[in-house]
Amino acid sequence: xxxxxxxxxxxxxxxxxxxxxxxxxxxxxxxxxxxxxxxxxxxxxxxxxxxxxxxxxxxxxxxxxxxxxxxxxxxxxxxxxxxxxxxxxxxxxxxxxxxxxxxxxxxxxxxxxxxxxxxxxxxxxxxxxxxxxxxxxxxxxx
Amino acid sequence: xxxxxxxxxxxxxxxxxxxxxxxxxxxxxxxxxxxxxxxxxxxxxxxxxxxxxxxxxxxxxxxxxxxxxxxxxxxxxxxxxxxxxxxxxxxxxxxxxxxxxxxxxxxxxxxxxxxxxxxxxxxxxxxxxxxxxxxxxxxxxxxxxxxxxxxxxxxxxxxxxxxxxxxxxxxxxxxxxxxxxxxxxxxxxxxxxxxxxxxxxxxxxxxxxxxxxxxxxxxxxxxxxxxxxxxxxxxxxxxxxxxxxxxxxxxxxxxxxxxxxxxxxxxxxxxxxxxxxxxxxxxxxxxxxxxxxxxxxxxxxxxxxxxxxxxxxxxxxxxxxxxxxxxxxxxxxxxxxxxxxxxxxxxxxxxxxxxxxxxxxxxxxxxxxxxxxxxxxxxxxxxxxxxxxxxxxxxxxxxxxxxxxxxxxxxxxxxxxxxxxxxxxxxxxxxxxxxxxxxxxxxxxxxxxxxxxxxxxxxxxxxxxxxxxxxxxxxxxxxxxxxxxxxxxxxxxxxxxxxxxxxxxxxxxxxxxxxxxxxxxxxxxxxxxxxxxxxxxxxxxx
Amino acid sequence: xxxxxxxxxxxxxxxxxxxxxxxxxxxxxxxxxxxxxxxxxxxxxxxxxxxxxxxxxxxxxxxxxxxxxxxxxxxxxxxxxxxxxxxxxxxxxxxxxx
Numbered sequence: 001x002x003x004x005x006x007x008x009x010x011x012x013x014x015x016x017x018x019x020x021x022x023x024x025x026x027x028x029x030x031x032x033x034x035x036x037x038x039x040x041x042x043x044x045x046x047x048x049x050x051x052x053x054x055x056x057x058x059x060x061x062x063x064x065x066x067x068x069x070x071x072x073x074x075x076x077x078x079x080x081x082x083x084x085x086x087x088x089x090x091x092x093x094x095x096x097x098x099x100x101x102x103x104x105x106x107x108x109x110x111x112x113x114x115x116x117x118x119x120x121x122x123x124x125x126x127x128x129x130x131x132x133x134x135x136x137x138x139x140x141x142x
Numbered sequence: 143x144x145x146x147x148x149x150x151x152x153x154x155x156x157x158x159x160x161x162x163x164x165x166x167x168x169x170x171x172x173x174x175x176x177x178x179x180x181x182x183x184x185x186x187x188x189x190x191x192x193x194x195x196x197x198x199x200x201x202x203x204x205x206x207x208x209x210x211x212x213x214x215x216x217x218x219x220x221x222x223x224x225x226x227x228x229x230x231x232x233x234x235x236x237x238x239x240x241x242x243x244x245x246x247x248x249x250x251x252x253x254x255x256x257x258x259x260x261x262x263x264x265x266x267x268x269x270x271x272x273x274x275x276x277x278x279x280x281x282x283x284x285x286x287x288x289x290x291x292x293x294x295x296x297x298x299x300x301x302x303x304x305x306x307x308x309x310x311x312x313x314x315x316x317x318x319x320x321x322x323x324x325x326x327x328x329x330x331x332x333x334x335x336x337x338x339x340x341x342x343x344x345x346x347x348x349x350x351x352x353x354x355x356x357x358x359x360x361x362x363x364x365x366x367x368x369x370x371x372x373x374x375x376x377x378x379x380x381x382x383x384x385x386x387x388x389x390x391x392x393x394x395x396x397x398x399x400x401x402x403x404x405x406x407x408x409x410x411x412x413x414x415x416x417x418x419x420x421x422x423x424x425x426x427x428x429x430x431x432x433x434x435x436x437x438x439x440x441x442x443x444x445x446x447x448x449x450x451x452x453x454x455x456x457x458x459x460x461x462x463x464x465x466x467x468x469x470x471x472x473x474x475x476x477x478x479x480x481x482x483x484x485x486x487x488x489x490x491x492x493x494x495x496x497x498x499x500x501x502x503x504x505x506x507x508x509x510x511x512x513x514x515x516x517x518x519x520x521x522x523x524x525x526x527x528x529x530x531x532x533x534x535x536x537x538x539x540x541x542x543x544x545x546x547x548x549x550x551x552x553x554x555x556x557x558x559x560x561x562x563x564x565x566x567x568x569x570x571x572x573x574x575x576x577x578x579x580x581x582x583x584x585x586x587x588x589x590x591x592x593x594x595x596x597x598x599x600x601x602x603x604x605x606x607x608x609x610x611x612x613x614x615x616x617x618x619x620x621x622x623x624x625x626x627x628x629x630x631x632x633x634x635x636x637x638x639x640x641x642x643x644x645x646x647x648x649x650x651x652x653x654x655x656x657x658x659x660x661x662x663x664x665x666x667x668x669x670x671x672x673x674x675x676x677x678x679x680x681x682x683x684x
Numbered sequence: 685x686x687x688x689x690x691x692x693x694x695x696x697x698x699x700x701x702x703x704x705x706x707x708x709x710x711x712x713x714x715x716x717x718x719x720x721x722x723x724x725x726x727x728x729x730x731x732x733x734x735x736x737x738x739x740x741x742x743x744x745x746x747x748x749x750x751x752x753x754x755x756x757x758x759x760x761x762x763x764x765x766x767x768x769x770x771x772x773x774x775x776x777x778x779x780x781x782x
Contacts, residue, residue, distance in 0.1 A: 037385075040381075061177075061180075061303070062180065062263065062303055063303065063385055064263075064300075064301070064302065064303025064304060064380055065380065065381055065385075067299065067300040067301075067302075067303065067380070068300055068377055068380050068381050071300055075415070075419055089177060091164065091177075091181050092302075092303075094299075095297075095299040095300075095302055096299075098299035099299050099300055111172070114163075114167070114172075117163065121156055121159075121160050122153065122156050122297065123152060123156070124149050124152060124153065125297070126153070126293045126294060126296050126297065126298075127294060127298055127299070127421065128419075128420065128421050129299060129300075130419075135423075136149045136150075136293070137293075137423040137424065137427040139149065140147070140149070140426075140427065140430065141424055141426045141427060141430075168693075169693065169694065169731070171731055175728070175734055175735060189691055189696060189734070189735055190696075191698075191754070191757060191758050191762075192696075192697075192698060192758065192761060192762065193691070193695070193696035193697060193698075194696040222768055237696075237768075238696065239694060239695045239696055240693065240694055240695070240696060241694045241695070484764055484765075555753070555754060555757060556757060556762035556763055556764050556765075557762055559754070561754075564757075564763060564764075566762075566764045567763065567764060570764070614751070614752060614753065615753075616753065
């Protein structure tokens with residue numbers, strides 16, 4: 001289990017291990033769940049109030065389903081920790097952050113300087129997400 | 143045309159620095175080729191047969207003379223003196239060094255150009271009608287909508303790791319000059335009965351291994367919702383497109399396997415949800431962009447007279463020039479298909495010359511067509527002869543638009559690591575063999591692909607040729623009857639394949655048979671559709 | 685014989701393993717026998733070559749001849765631009781590819 005290397009939250013990390021989506025349905029006291037690429041994030045929507053941690057697995061970095069899962073969860077109002085795990089590479093973390101991830105536990109730790117540069121690379125964004133950054137069209141037209 | 147503001151410029155500048163850093167990390171060994179490859183692909187940098195190949199984006203095929211000048215300079219400074227215009231309105235350079243790539247991107251950024259997302263499993267360059275803004279039959283100029291799509295799709299955080307590449311096209315006329323229905327998403331801007339503008343969405347078209355014509359999934363999305371609707375289409379694809387098999391990963395497979403109705407249902411559901419997220423740019427943004435695509439300051443009261451006394455000029459005029467919506471003007475196509483030449487290639491000098499001609503004769507604007515030619519969209523008829531003389535003197539005056547010599551060909555095995563056979567020599571030989579009959583044959587769109595990936599669009603050719611590998615030897619299949627317009631159809635294979643000489647002979651047999659059978663006014667395609675495959679097959683293999 | 689080919693990481697130029705380093709010329713290619721994987725792993729890790737792989741080849745009177753036309757085109761250059769190949773002055777070079 002990889003360490004959380006970057007975390008953009010001020011609350012305490014959840015101590016419980018994340019269970020699978022299938023098990024989560026059976027355990028009424030679980031507060032942490034792990035989504036695999038083939039899981040449907042919308043299955044978790046009825047349970048968001050009891051979730052404090054959702055891990056989204058990227059078994060291979062090219063499988064981009066986790067980006068949609070993250071946005072769906074944030075768009076539904078989930079405000080617990082949303083953690084990217086698996087093959088999380090430095091050139092994806094900025095996109096992940098925009099999609100709503102606020103914690104990163106890469107299998108292979110990232111160079112912190114490279115990661116910091118990646119998060120800060122783009123001053124502006126063309127599209128709105130739930131991250132609250134104003135898209136360029138908003139800056140143009142107020 | 144679109145001009146960057148400080149925000150757009152900052153984006154491409156930051157991208158250059160990001161890529162410079164990624165190249166440094168690759169050269170220093172901090173990332174492997176497997177990790178670096180998707181990053182360089184998202185900046186259009188392939189590793190091809192002879193060197194790295196860079197694909198530069200030309201958004202919806204429109205560019206200025208300053209940009210054209212830079213493209214010519216890049217060809218000379220960093221490459222081997224030429225560039226190749228592609229079937230998606232982009233330009234490719236074949237001899238690029240990785241260590242030069244960041245500097246090339248910096249040079250491009252200085253003229254508001256880039257190579258962002260011209261490869262990779264992301265949303266690619268959105269293409270459009272090469273006569274946008276000049277054609278009399280368009281409802282509106284489609285390019286502002288393509289520009290909105292460009293910005294929406296650039297560095298999209300959710301859609302940068304799709305199952306596969308994603309290609310969009312936007313048109314605004316019933317005549318489809320951009321092969322719109324053969325795209326992952328094709329959009330036709332339309333006007334409804336109440337006079338309102340909206341977007342008709344066609345989703346799930348494409349060529350390659352399994353060519354499909356996109357069905358219309360929504361005939362009218364209000365124009366102030368079309369980005370949100372696009373997002374819904376993409377999200378369904380990102381979530382449910384196949385990732386188990388590279389050859390089944392395009393959206394056309396998803397639409398086909400779910401069925402159009404179920405795919406549409408899922409999109410409409412996602413669309414209803416996304417409408418609550420306020421992701422659509424305001425109409426003010428569309429208006430801001432539209433203002434940059436207003437008509438140039440056309441002169442009025444101009445003569446429509448043309449002196450046809452020079453027969454070579456008259457031939458070029460009749461073949462390559464299209465009537466313009468503005469009296470006294472004409473849209474002129476510069477053919478990059480000289481007889482026996484390499485389709486779509488131009489030297490650095492020719493590229494700069496075309497830019498200069500655009501500045502002098504076409505309000506500083508050029509278009510790249512998906513047939514690998516260049517259009518000067520707004521030429522005064524009074525200037526046309528002088529323009530043609532310069533083109534003719536520089537190998538750019540071939541009068542063959544949409545004739546058999548106007549061949550679309552991918553780079554093929556001479557350049558491309560994916561290819562099974564060479565396509566360019568076949569194009570050259572056919573061009574030379576039929577040069578003397580080209581005018582007589584008339585409209586004949588011949589398209590050649592060097593492999594099943596179909597970058598030459600062979601499925602959509604009136605005559606299509608597909609190169610295959612037959613036990614290590616190049617072999618060519620012949621297809622007839624493809625078409626990319628409003629009456630889109632996919633070509634059918636005639637029968638057993640041919641070697642290089644054989645395919646040239648077979649094409650000539652097909653055109654000779656057509657000439658012997660055609661009725662008044664029929665193009666090759668019309669005669670083929672009337673008579674059918676069996677008779678043509680007999681003529682070819684007989 | 686089994687020979688190794690790839691591209692130079694920095695320049696993209698096509699290269700061939702000559703036993704010691706990576707040459708631009710296919711005629712320098714040597715038979716690596718059973719050692720292809722070992723050499724490829726070592727050379728790619730050291731970044732002395734990129735995207736390298738092993739191919740079949742024969743030795744004939746003209747020299748080393750890759751088995752597949754694609755690699756022969758890589759060895760020479762595009763058949764449609766003799767001026768850009770490694771042998772621009774040799775009119776028979778294109779025939780060797782085919």
